[in-house]
Amino acid sequence: MRSTFIIAFRDLSSFLKSPIFYVLTAVFLILFNYIFFNILNFFSFQSMQAAQMQGQMGAMGLNLNDMVVQPSLHNMGVILLLMIPLITMRSFSEEKKNKSVNLLLSSPVQLHEIVIGKFLACFLVVATMISLTLISIGLLFYVGEPELGPIATSYLGMLLMASCYISVGVLASSLTDNQIVAAVMSFGFTLFMWIIGWGAQAAGSDFGDLLKYLSLIDHLDPFFKGMFDVADFAYYLSVILFGLFLTHRTLDSNRWR
Amino acid sequence: MISVDGLTKFYGPRQAIKQLTFDVEEGEVVGFLGPNGAGKSTTMNILSCIIPASGGSAKINGFDIFEESLEIKKIIGYLPEVPPLYPDMVVSDYLRFAAGIRCVPKNKIDEAVEAALEKCWLKDVKHRITGRLSKGFQQRVGLAQALIHEPEILILDEPTIGLDPLQIIEIRKLIKELSKDRTIILSSHILPEITQICQRVIIINEGEIVAVDSLEGLTASLRKTERIQLSIREGQNQAKEILEKIRGVASVSQNDNGEFQIECELGSSLQDEIARTTLDNKWGLVELKQNAVSLEDVFLQLTTEETQVEL
Incomplete structure (x- = not known):
């Protein structure tokens, strides 16, 4: 376990030393906050209208959680979809390229410790990026009364989905020593896992249900609504673990070739 | 200390090494000599448990390379052909990292890093980034990395490749120094190098052992x-x-x-x-x-x- 943390710590400090982390975080926050404040602006415009037409419709459907937090986080999911492959692409590709992977392989470290270490480093980077958005969300508590519970579960769901992206990204990076190839593969695959549910209608009932179930984004909705469903949690967890398992197998089989 | 028996490795249909059998005694310095592509690196990678063999067996200190690779990795220091450096890391940080994953106890890491810096004459560059060092220094950092956990056995793959004559002399001196209390296997495609450092030579060509003998005998x-x-x-x-x-x-x-x-x-x-x-x-x-x-x-x-x- 100690080796896992040592590897994670090395990767993390390598992120912090390179401009990648700062550029990605800055771009991510600018995009997120632009989207967030526009959504908030639209919400305040709507609530002003609702106030003028008081009595007729009332402010019934207007809710900060549903109309601001949820769509903002939905958009955050899209931004992360673009950015996480850029974070994970280095994990193994870079090590393979500059041959430093031989240091890890000739050390008394087991493969799964290496894989978890790499995952952990990326997760901590992404978790930092995601938690920085809480500053903007926190501002909502000054201007209104959003529910804390659904915000908490939404962020949990977000972290889980981001972890799935990371898991896929780490797997892609273990498959090649080219970072661009790794990034494109993980981006392509995660995007496909997002939209895989779209085929549900054409696919007919049974297969369609399966496609819907596989879709990454569909499992996020309960979290956004403030629910913690074990089934959704298990779905994300199994995607993460399956990705890491395949990474482990890939590294192992690379040794045999 | 090291006994290799019928070691074979296939890369797809290509047989890289064929039925290698040899022994290395404790405290010996053995040179692998052979032209490029003879299977030297493959053999060393197998002995360091980085890649598995396709056939045959090898035991290091009684541990099997296949079954007990973790134990072996603890007592082996390996310098691959390309030193496994992280180009964005400072030399001392890099060595601390190497010490950490090589299972040096936490309270001994500083000591181990200092000792390795000292041995490989790296004190002056310990705050520099490994990626910007010259090839000779990088090679020395690679060697320091292999030494950090005081291994009983050192496996060095072409330790002098790509160095200028002065650097080659320095590295050779260093290896001689290290050989006093260690078993060393090193590979080279240069005869004079082996002559100067090793007591025994294993000559391999196209994956087969052509001769095993002391230098005088050969x-x-x-x-x-x-x-x-x-x-x-x-x-x-x-x-x-x-x-x-x-x-x-x-x-x-x-x-x-x-x-x-x-x-x-x-x-x-x-x-x-x-x-x-x-x-x-x-x-x-x-x-x-x-x-x-x-x-x-x-x-x-x-x-x-x-x-x-x-x-």
Whole structure:
């Protein structure tokens, strides 16, 4: 376990030393906050209208959680979809390229410790990026009364989905020593896992249900609504673990070739 | 300490090493000598448990390379052909990291890093980024990384490749220094290098061991004889005696397949004479040839490939 943390710590400090982390975080926050404040602006415009037409419709459907937090986080999911492959692409590709992977392989470290270490480093980077958005969300508590519970579960769901992206990204990076190839593969695959549910209608009932179930984004909705469903949690967890398992197998089989 | 038995490795259909068998005693410095692509790196990668062998077995300190690789990795220090550096890391941080994953206890890491810096003359560059160091320094950092956990066995793959003559001399000095209390296996395609550092040489060519001998033994046997291989149908019993009487034949030995290995004096060209003897005695000549993978060829190639650098 100690080796896992040592590897994670090395990767993390390598992120912090390179401009990648700062550029990605800055771009991510600018995009997120632009989207967030526009959504908030639209919400305040709507609530002003609702106030003028008081009595007729009332402010019934207007809710900060549903109309601001949820769509903002939905958009955050899209931004992360673009950015996480850029974070994970280095994990193994870079090590393979500059041959430093031989240091890890000739050390008394087991493969799964290496894989978890790499995952952990990326997760901590992404978790930092995601938690920085809480500053903007926190501002909502000054201007209104959003529910804390659904915000908490939404962020949990977000972290889980981001972890799935990371898991896929780490797997892609273990498959090649080219970072661009790794990034494109993980981006392509995660995007496909997002939209895989779209085929549900054409696919007919049974297969369609399966496609819907596989879709990454569909499992996020309960979290956004403030629910913690074990089934959704298990779905994300199994995607993460399956990705890491395949990474482990890939590294192992690379040794045999 | 290290015993290798019938080690074989395939890369797809290509056989990189074929049935390697050799032993290394404790405290010995053994050189792997062979032209590029002979299977030196493959053997070293297998011994360091980075890649598994396709067949055969090897034991290091009684641990099996396949079953107990974690134990082996603890007692081995490995410097691959390309030093496994993280180009964005500072030398001392890099060594701390190496010490950490090589299971040096937490409270001993500082000590170990200092010792490695000292040994490899890296004190002056310890705050520099490894990616910006010259090749010679990078090689030394690679060596420091292999030494950090005080391993009993050092495996060094081409430790002097790509260095300028001055750096080569420094690295050789360092290896000599280290060999005092360690078992070292190092590979090279340069003969003089092995001559200066190693007590014993294993020459491999195209994945096969051509010779295992001390350096003196090798040079002695090489300079005197050339080898002719003869196989015949009949008369195996008397052939040895008669062949030995031919002028210029140093010795005759028979291998497991019944073929005769005839050691002749250098430049005596005895093919004609041997053929005539065979025909006269009606042994039935099957094959007569200059030994295919002759040690001399490999040796010659190695000796002429690079010019000697004096220590």
